[in-house]
Amino acid sequence: MEEHNYDTDATWKEVLLTDEGKVYIGVYVALMVLAASKFILFEAGIGYWGLFTGLMVMAAAKTALIVAYFQHLRWEPRILTYLYATSLFAVLLLMAAASYSIT
């Protein structure tokens, strides 16, 4: 995240309501809503694989929020994100190829 001068005399409330604080509160609310709304999918009657897909998409969305904001990769050099993706790709490759090998 970009460096700038922080107000070192700020109160609790002022710190929480800085631009940075507001972004994190927003992300937190979104994460809690996503976590709770998982259960809506159970009532949606979309079948097991529909549910599976929906839950994985939601997990991916939560991950994207955590990575982009809490791990602040949104503001870091892109290489860190690419390497994260590379390590994920490596294990997905292991998972997919090993699973395919027994089909």
Add this chain to the structure above:
Amino acid sequence: MTETADSTDAHGSGGDDHGDDHDHLPGKYTVKRWLVTTNHKDIGILYILTSLFFFVFGGVLALLIRMQLWTPGEGLLSGFAYGQSVTAHGLLMVFFFLSPVAVGLANYIVPLQIGADDLAFPRLNALSYWLYLAAGGLFAVSFFQGGSFEGGWTLYAPLSVPTFTPEVGATSVMLALGMFVISVTLGSVNFLTTIHTMKADGMGLWNMPMFTWTVLLTIWMMLFAFAALLAAVYLLAADRIIASQYFLAEEGGSLLWGHLFWFFGHPEVYIVFFPALGVMLETFQTFSGRRLVGRKWVIIAMVLIAVQSFLVWMHHMFLTTINLEIKTIMMATTIAISLPFDLLVFAMIYTLVKGKVRFNTPFLFNLGALVLFIIGGITGVFLGAIVLDYEFRGTYWVVAHFHYVMVAGATALFGGLYYWYPKITGRMYDEFLGRLHFILYFIGFNAVYFSQFAVWEMPRRVFEYSTGLTLWNQIGTVGGFVLGASMFIMFYNFAKSLKTGPQVDGNPWKYSRTAEWSIPSPPPLENWTGVPSYESGKLEYVDRSPDGGHEEAHADHASIWPVLIAASTFVFFLGLSGISDVGPTGFEGVNTGYAAITGLGALALLGSAAGLGNERFLAPEQPYGMKWPFDGIEKTKLGTWFFLYSDVVVFGAVISAFIFIRIHMGWGEYETVGPNSMSGLLPEAMALPGLINTFVLVTSSFTIILALVFAKHQHKKGMLASMTATWVLGLTFMVVKYFEWAEKFDAGQGPSYAIEYSVYFVTTGLHGVHVVLGLLVLAFLIFKGYTGSYMKDHRAIENFGLYWHFVDIVWVFLFPLFYLL
């Protein structure tokens, strides 16, 4: 990632630039010096000496094997002793000799080649070394715990589970490997951060010396490959200690081990070979007086090999039940990986053809290595073909092939020891003895390993063979002893030359072209008298500090904590090796003696880790230099990220194991494990504890990011309150988890109850271990924050947050996979 948490406001005592005794570092001839040193050159020497010890250890075992094979049938050793010798020989040579000797050279040489003062995290480097030594110690202890492991270095399942190898010593071997992988992971993080951020000005990636290039690629492969091995060893240790059923399971247990092990194991071949390749590339240039032909293409070929190494692993599994389609794909990728190797070989040969070769000892060993590697490579292509492998699999053809590859690597590394001996000691070795060593070595090598091609129909790891093969086996045994004896010429040569060898003033090699030869031999403690720079196109030393002095004059070089942490870890793992009695029916009880050792180790570990965290230590900084593509990323943060990338693979591999078992069983047949008291209700109710924990963990991620915001505003109360909230939430997570697990244990549904339960406990357990480790570190950070830290330097909170958010992300996937679906 605690290395320099407080480094910016800490410094050691001053001293002159070239003395060896300042900054708390005792003199070279004291024992204390070698216990506390964090200097990369000292650590390099320790690595090299220790790895040579394990080389002798593994070599003696090899000679026992060869003596047994003098005649067919039982002889010197019992079957059990033979199995242990074969297994320990393989594990010690691959893990405890080959890689570490290369890491030793890398430790000494790489910072010198790139113009750095030290590695990025010197204490972490010392810790890597001591953990390696402690892991080797645990391996040695295994022989005295009812016997070591006897199932072969590949640890194939189900031989590796207590039903078939019940010895405590076998568990110690698995744990020793786990410790070794921890050492490797720390080392990988360290080297990656160093090479990517501490190169001199003007030295971009393309300009790096070839040895450094091969080390960089080795370390990248290590970061991902060893993470898969850590996951595999974790599952195996769980099978052996808490009686989970992964590798005994009918749902593809053995096959699962094959996948996890070889996903690591094939890159491991190149991990072992690449530094040796680096030595070959360096020495071929130095001793032919010719720049490497096709340098850029050689680098591209090596990058390709590093990537491709992760795409070929199932060629080790052609004789398993994997389908023909995937075998065919893996055959094609295997043949494809030989293409960039061809380019490398031709580039090396052409460099020699174009140059004027000088046959000094380092060159002889490296030329020999090239010849041996070509033979090893060609015989390996046979094994990459499915149909041929059906015939060759499990025979001495395989043994001969991989010795021609792996020991060719060792040959080049021995050449590297000769090449850099004058740099490390300041004296020249005896050239006659060096050449004599090479001649005997080369004859012995080919006698022992080529004879194995001749007896290719013999099954490996078995000492019975048909009497018609006796002569070839006896040639092999004689060759083995010649090979072993030749090594003592090197040891003698090095020991003698240390005292009487001619002194070397800097550079003894006329055409060497890398930076380590531009400074005195051995180099002074802090390597450089100015700041090295290549900005003008050649190596120069520039003065950039305001007072004209050396920028890093106050860097620290000593810490006692790494050795204490490693010793504590040794005690902890030793305790774990025998803590539980696991029999054919599963978990049978706790061994109180071993439990006490475990507890003692854990306490000592906590104390020594806190000691390290609390120590004021200034690691060298490198504000100048080429850092692309990591410009602008602070080094402890970068190190944390490298660590997290490997952790992605650890968790990913464990989750892959779950997916694999579930698919093998039939996806719908697999019973998702939910809390007992709620079974029969709706799936959403079944998952209540999991859901609660999801909210808890997401909230704790929020509070730790708030702690960072408060720290940036120097709002101490807000920071401490947020950190404490995170800690309480983390503890809540574990309490909920405890009740969830306790309920199952009360119902008699432990890890050995069914494969679903094994998977559930071991996977959520790995996550739980991460939470507990996080809580321990966080407790320490809260204490430090309370006593005044992090108001100006909040990197520790930020880096801890990166870890904690990652643990949160893992739970985001574990919850649906293990509770809902």
